[in-house]
Amino acid sequence: MQTIQQSSKPSGRASVVEQLREAGILAILLLGALIFSFTVPSFFSVDNAISGIGLSAAINTIVAIGLTYVIITGGIDLSVGSTAALSAVIGADLMQRGLPAILAVLAALAVGAVAGLVNGLLVTRVQLAPFIVTLGTMTFYRGLALSYTNGQPILSLPDNFKNVLGGNIAGFPIPLLVALLLVGAFTLLLKFTKTGQYILAIGGNAEAVRLSGINTSRYITLTYVISGVLAAFAALVLIAQLGAAEPILGSGWELSAIAASVVGGTSLSGGKGNVVGALLGALLLSMLQNVLTLLGVQAFYQLLATGLIIIGAMVIDRYTRGS
Amino acid sequence: MVELLSAQQINKSFSGVHVLRDVQFSLRAGEVHALLGENGAGKSTLLKTLFGIYKPDSGTLSVNGQSVTLSSPGDAQAQGIAMIHQELALIPELTVAQNVLLGNEGREVLNYARMEARVQPFLDQVGLMVAPGTPVKRLTIAQQQMVEIARAVARQARIIIMDEPTSSLTTHEIEQLYQVVRELTARGVGIIYVSHHFDEIEALADRVTVLRDGAYIGTVNQRDVTQEQLVNMMVGRNLVTQTGDHNRQVGEVRLDVQELSRTGAFQDITFRVHAGEVVTLAGLIGAGRTEVLRAIYGADPFTQGKIQLDGQRITRPTPATMMRLGVGFIAEDRRHQGIVPDAKVSVNMMLTSWAKGKVGVREGEMRQRVEEQIQQLGIRPANANQIIRRLSGGNQQKVILGRWLSAGCQLLLIDEPTRGIDVASKADIYALIDDLAQQGVAILMVSSELPEVLRLSDRILVMREGHLVGELTRAEASEERILGLATGAQTDANYSAVV
Numbered sequence: 001m002q003t004i005q006q007s008s009k010p011s012g013r014a015s016v017v018e019q020l021r022e023a024g025i026l027a028i029l030l031l032g033a034l035i036f037s038f039t040v041p042s043f044f045s046v047d048n049a050i051s052g053i054g055l056s057a058a059i060n061t062i063v064a065i066g067l068t069y070v071i072i073t074g075g076i077d078l079s080v081g082s083t084a085a086l087s088a089v090i091g092a093d094l095m096q097r098g099l100p101a102i103l104a105v106l107a108a109l110a111v112g113a114v115a116g117l118v119n120g121l122l123v124t125r126v127q128l129a130p131f132i133v134t135l136g137t138m139t140f141y142r143g144l145a146l147s148y149t150n151g152q153p154i155l156s157l158p159d160n161f162k163n164v165l166g167g168n169i170a171g172f173p174i175p176l177l178v179a180l181l182l183v184g185a186f187t188l189l190l191k192f193t194k195t196g197q198y199i200l201a202i203g204g205n206a207e208a209v210r211l212s213g214i215n216t217s218r219y220i221t222l223t224y225v226i227s228g229v230l231a232a233f234a235a236l237v238l239i240a241q242l243g244a245a246e247p248i249l250g251s252g253w254e255l256s257a258i259a260a261s262v263v264g265g266t267s268l269s270g271g272k273g274n275v276v277g278a279l280l281g282a283l284l285l286s287m288l289q290n291v292l293t294l295l296g297v298q299a300f301y302q303l304l305a306t307g308l309i310i311i312g313a314m315v316i317d318r319y320t321r322g323s
Numbered sequence: 324m325v326e327l328l329s330a331q332q333i334n335k336s337f338s339g340v341h342v343l344r345d346v347q348f349s350l351r352a353g354e355v356h357a358l359l360g361e362n363g364a365g366k367s368t369l370l371k372t373l374f375g376i377y378k379p380d381s382g383t384l385s386v387n388g389q390s391v392t393l394s395s396p397g398d399a400q401a402q403g404i405a406m407i408h409q410e411l412a413l414i415p416e417l418t419v420a421q422n423v424l425l426g427n428e429g430r431e432v433l434n435y436a437r438m439e440a441r442v443q444p445f446l447d448q449v450g451l452m453v454a455p456g457t458p459v460k461r462l463t464i465a466q467q468q469m470v471e472i473a474r475a476v477a478r479q480a481r482i483i484i485m486d487e488p489t490s491s492l493t494t495h496e497i498e499q500l501y502q503v504v505r506e507l508t509a510r511g512v513g514i515i516y517v518s519h520h521f522d523e524i525e526a527l528a529d530r531v532t533v534l535r536d537g538a539y540i541g542t543v544n545q546r547d548v549t550q551e552q553l554v555n556m557m558v559g560r561n562l563v564t565q566t567g568d569h570n571r572q573v574g575e576v577r578l579d580v581q582e583l584s585r586t587g588a589f590q591d592i593t594f595r596v597h598a599g600e601v602v603t604l605a606g607l608i609g610a611g612r613t614e615v616l617r618a619i620y621g622a623d624p625f626t627q628g629k630i631q632l633d634g635q636r637i638t639r640p641t642p643a644t645m646m647r648l649g650v651g652f653i654a655e656d657r658r659h660q661g662i663v664p665d666a667k668v669s670v671n672m673m674l675t676s677w678a679k680g681k682v683g684v685r686e687g688e689m690r691q692r693v694e695e696q697i698q699q700l701g702i703r704p705a706n707a708n709q710i711i712r713r714l715s716g717g718n719q720q721k722v723i724l725g726r727w728l729s730a731g732c733q734l735l736l737i738d739e740p741t742r743g744i745d746v747a748s749k750a751d752i753y754a755l756i757d758d759l760a761q762q763g764v765a766i767l768m769v770s771s772e773l774p775e776v777l778r779l780s781d782r783i784l785v786m787r788e789g790h791l792v793g794e795l796t797r798a799e800a801s802e803e804r805i806l807g808l809a810t811g812a813q814t815d816a817n818y819s820a821v822v
Contacts, residue, residue: 194428201414208412212426213397271416
């Protein structure tokens with residue numbers, strides 16, 4: 001049978017419109033940076049770019065990578081902030097008790113993994129709604145973190161820990177570097193492995209994937225584990241900066257990370273999303289906050305601006321998809 | 324000849340209702356075996372049984388002469404059975420190649436170039452002329468269907484079940500499908516083909532098995548029978564003539580629909596409904612009947628045409644305006660579009676009356692009205708405070724009817740008035756509809772149950788593929804004529820079918 005070969009572009013999985021969309025956020029980001037560097041004094045300095053925007057964006061990006069994975073399956077993880085706090089206080093406590101930093105870090109990541117596993121199993125085995133499950137564990141993990149430390153912060157973390165995770169390589173802050181590496185790794189995982197493609201497919205049509213003989217529960221659970229581990233990792237980056245771990249750290253992280261994912265083009269109804277978009281979203285939100293702070297705009301106006309960005313991104317999404 | 328598939332004495336019931344009774348079916352290598360029956364005859368249930376989605380209560384299944392038990396679609400696939408579902412089961416965001424290979428990609432790290440090269444021969448086989456790297460969401464429905472067929476071929480399926488594969492295809496696309504089906508059968512694949520369209524069956528099928536009311540009626544060679552004979556097998560010979568009360572006086576024109584169209588759904592629909600008249604839109608599932616009904620009520624838009632109510636033109640109907648103008652609407656999907664499942668009977672019944680400002684939300688104000696309706700409609704249990712979810716389907720439907728009766732309506736639109744309802748409640752609802760018409764209410768309904776259509780209607784409008792293709796008065800109507808018009812086996816001279 002005759003076959004007409006269409007111009008087969010290097011099967012880039014994402015459609016032209018989606019790539020344009022990503023490019024659009026990047027354009028907004030660069031345009032914003034350009035405008036601000038002329039209009040806002042002290043915006044365009046290496047120092048501000050790194051410590052003002054980069055560090056907060058790095059932490060948000062790390063959390064948002066995990067949330068992007070969860071959201072792609074059609075789920076949500078509200079517990080990331082509490083998971084972060086729980087992992088941070090346990091990791092910090094172990095360091096203070098004299099455990100080598102590397103082991104304490106692994107223990108903290110394991111705490112994040114277990115927290116995510118609990119979420120994932122409740123979602124897939126008990127078949128509860130992800131929103132409800134993680135609303136519950138959000139409160140529960142926070143309670144665990146607070147009771148573990150009696151509500152007190154854990155101070156004086158070892159220097160080697162602070163120097164590594166909070167340090168620089170050739171003037172480039174390690175947190176930012178790690179965030180970029182993670183973005184790269186999770187982009188490859190999503191685009192070029194069976195696991196990543198199954199996760200996307202589950203969000204698109206879970207029943208079809210199940211009927212194709214694929215264990216969907218396993219992959220959904222995996223996304224919650226990833227989310228938990230990355231939340232724990234983000235918390236370690238933060239406490240290395242601060243030099244102390246507070247049980248109340250991470251409140252509101254889930255909202256910033258959801259915002260970054262969504263602004264970056266991940267669909268809350270699942271099936272569609274990308275990690276680079278989450279990075280761009282996080283950078284955009286951090287830049288906006290930074291500029292408003294530099295301009296001396298009061299915090300409550302900053303909230304208005306952030307809110308408008310999120311809604312604006314959703315409106316754009318609605319119209320670019322509504323063809 | 325060894326049969327690819329053989330099903331014997333298959334029985335299946337759902338909560339006491341016998342859906343399949345001693346059904347048999349067999350498939351030979353290289354044949355197209357059509358499965359034919361009216362809506363509700365048990366075709367879907369049989370297909371799902373053959374694909375491992377339902378487990379039969381009794382009966383035997385064998386594949387290639389070996390007795391098998393299929394307890395999941397995975398089992399069926401392992402036996403070389405594939406199913407092209409009516410609602411396509413593809414992942415829109417993934418590429419053609421990924422969808423074809425879903426679950427059989429090979430190594431963990433994906434090599435897209437290799438996957439696409441692997442898939443290309445299967446696409447060639449089904450004549451799908453798109454690059455394997457194209458995301459499925461950018462394909463037409465027909466192309467997506469070919470992807471599904473390519474997937475079946477890639478899995479080396481020897482038995483392919485196609486459930487109404489042409490329901491959303493154009494004539495040209497149907498031709499392509501025929502060609503693919505013929506190539507598959509030439510290579511020894513057996514195809515189970517479900518369709519309501521006799522022209523397709525004539526073009527493709529070697530044998531035809533007919534089911535009626537869950538019972539096996541017979542298997543015939545397609546070339547040996549006429550369409551009339553098949554229709555007779557589908558509806559049965561001993562048709563009980565149901566009688567309703569039909570000494571009604573028909574009044575003024577209440578609803579006047581002119582050239583109503585919505586692209587892709589229905590075209591040039593023109594008809595009238597008078598006060599005191601029951602008019603039914605008949606036709607096959609997917610003919611566009613529900614869409615017309617919903618457009619009239621303003622639940623969905625229309626692109627062209629005119630709707631007049633009591634001589635007054637309604638330019639942009641919405642459910643809220645139509646309700647105020649005295650139009651009632653009862654949706655087909657009771658659970659999702661009719662009841663508020665966890666609310667009380669009283670709340671469910673008074674929803675519309677509240678909106679009309681006829682009654683307040685205080686219990687005392689509602690009680691008398693609700694209790695009157697419960698008595699009048701014979702709702703069981705007769706308890707206004709019962710949560711409606713706990714009522715049987717028939718009683719839920721009566722509550723919905725009560726909703727419109729107590730709000731008052733002059734035109735009632737009903738989609739499948741007795742779907743999923745027991746026989747006793749059915750009779751009650753028929754009596755109620757007769758009664759409403761007697762009181763001068765105009766009724767426009769959609770029904771797929773032919774005995775019901777004949778029992779209730781003063782006039783029957785038959786739709787096929789989005790067009791009105793015929794009109795039958797009560798005296799002219801028979802199951803054979805309705806089905807003939809609905810399938811295109813017969814035509815009505817007054818309707819120039821552009822189909």
